[in-house]
Amino acid sequence: MNANVIEKINSTNQKYLKNLLGKQIPARLEEQLNHMDWSYLDMLDQREVKRGQFAPLGAMELPEIASKKEDFKATGLDAIKNCKVGAILLAGGQGTRLGFDKAKGMYNIGVNKELYIFEQLIRNLQKVTDEAGAYVPLYVMTSDKNDADTRAFFAEHNYFGYNPDFVKFFVQEMVPAVDFDGNVLIEAEDSLAMSPNGNGGWFSSLLKAGLGEDLKAKGVEWLNVFAVDNVLQQIADPVFVGATIQSGCVSGAKVVRKCDPYERVGALCLEDGKPSIIEYYELTPEMAEATNEAGSLLYGFGVILNYLFSVEKLIEIAEKQLPLHIVEKKVPYIDENGVFVKPETPNAYKFETLILDMVYMMDNCLSFEVEREKEFAPVKNATGVDSVESARELLQKNGIEI
Ligand code: UTP
Numbered sequence: 008m009n010a011n012v013i014e015k016i017n018s019t020n021q022k023y024l025k026n027l028l029g030k031q032i033p034a035r036l037e038e039q040l041n042h043m044d045w046s047y048l049d050m051l052d053q054r055e056v057k058r059g060q061f062a063p064l065g066a067m068e069l070p071e072i073a074s075k076k077e078d079f080k081a082t083g084l085d086a087i088k089n090c091k092v093g094a095i096l097l098a099g100g101q102g103t104r105l106g107f108d109k110a111k112g113m114y115n116i117g118v119n120k121e122l123y124i125f126e127q128l129i130r131n132l133q134k135v136t137d138e139a140g141a142y143v144p145l146y147v148m149t150s151d152k153n154d155a156d157t158r159a160f161f162a163e164h165n166y167f168g169y170n171p172d173f174v175k176f177f178v179q180e181m182v183p184a185v186d187f188d189g190n191v192l193i194e195a196e197d198s199l200a201m202s203p204n205g206n207g208g209w210f211s212s213l214l215k216a217g218l219g220e221d222l223k224a225k226g227v228e229w230l231n232v233f234a235v236d237n238v239l240q241q242i243a244d245p246v247f248v249g250a251t252i253q254s255g256c257v258s259g260a261k262v263v264r265k266c267d268p269y270e271r272v273g274a275l276c277l278e279d280g281k282p283s284i285i286e287y288y289e290l291t292p293e294m295a296e297a298t299n300e301a302g303s304l305l306y307g308f309g310v311i312l313n314y315l316f317s318v319e320k321l322i323e324i325a326e327k328q329l330p331l332h333i334v335e336k337k338v339p340y341i342d343e344n345g346v347f348v349k350p351e352t353p354n355a356y357k358f359e360t361l362i363l364d365m366v367y368m369m370d371n372c373l374s375f376e377v378e379r380e381k382e383f384a385p386v387k388n389a390t391g392v393d394s395v396e397s398a399r400e401l402l403q404k405n406g407i408e409i
Pocket residue numbers: 097098099100101102103104105111148179203204205206233234235236312359387
């Protein structure tokens with residue numbers, strides 16, 4: 008092990024690793040330690056992300072969208088038919104809140120029959136591809152933890168009827184998790200506790216996987232990025248695609264009207280004149296409750312992790328560094344006595360970049376309202392708010408047999 012790493016280990020309180028010093032260290036662990044970016048640990052002292060001046064952004068609202076629907080749709084379908092629209096399924100998360108230890112997309116959301124989350128998403132996409140008479144290239148981001156399972160699951164289920172030639176997988180990067188005192192954690196005798204680096208790194212991981220060439224070869228100009236956990240997710244929605252193209256914006260975001268001023272969702276807004284997302288906890292009560300003349304909340308449109316980005320703009324910002332967020336999560340680890348611990352409550356920090364920070368790098372963004380009941384059924388928890396239960400109810404309300 009290199010001297011710098013030994014010094015780092017000695018300077019922390021990592022007793023398990025200290026005990027290993029001078030002994031035969033498993034090759035994988037040694038490799039991880041030698042290649043680890045220790046500068047992450049310094050981030051713990053500078054966790055405040057500085058924000059600029061916020062202002063409301065509003066949205067293109069449902070009545071306006073309804074009045075221009077056919078026109079938007081024609082533009083969107085035309086782009087899809089010409090293979091200008093690709094879709095990115097963000098499936099690298101660990102779904103710790105759901106407590107399901109496989110990839111979240113492998114979760115069976117069905118009641119009377121099997122209906123996997125991945126399957127439902129593919130069905131949502133197929134509505135569009137059937138109408139367009141063309142496939143939308145689908146890029147699935149996985150992590151080291153679920154890549155093999157995810158690929159095997161798609162293959163076992165014949166890609167749920169989608170054309171496998173249009174499905175590509177790529178793996179996101181991992182970063183070490185640390186305990187609340189900043190000590191790296193060990194998850195197995197031969198491995199540090201590594202976590203996926205958040206959903207912000209998707210484009211750089213896609214490029215690293217060589218898929219930039221695939222985008223170019225196919226002529227993809229727009230990427231619709233979406234979360235695995237919203238089972239009502241409308242993917243490559245031609246109306247949204249068409250509206251964004253016609254708006255002349257380099258990005259678009261689907262938003263829903265907040266149910267109350269304090270709902271725990273990020274709201275699309277402006278920050279120093281650029282599109283941005285203000286988290287619910289960053290809103291002062293004055294901002295949260297502020298309304299316009301019509302009585303609508305000024306920060307009243309929440310994002311649902313469904314964005315459309317221009318590929319040209321993504322390439323332009325590809326080298327820019329996204330801010331690093333430090334989040335508390337439950338991370339299993341081996342304690343100093345060699346005992347494997349599966350914590351019930353958050354015990355560690357993970358370092359993540361977030362896709363919402365990418366929106367701020369866009370020059371502009373079409374804020375596009377959608378009906379919550381029809382398009383937003385996130386599966387975050389096992390029960391309660393945004394859960395398996397609530398998603399099942401919403402699927403049924405939308406006439407989907409489960
Ligand atoms: P969440 O923020 O809900 O995180 O992800 P999560 O890891 O899935 O779940 P919890 O917080 O541990 O319960 C939102 C979307 O971003 C993806 C997820 O798969 C989901 O589609 N994501 C998240 C990644 O692809 N990679 C990550 O590192 C984190």
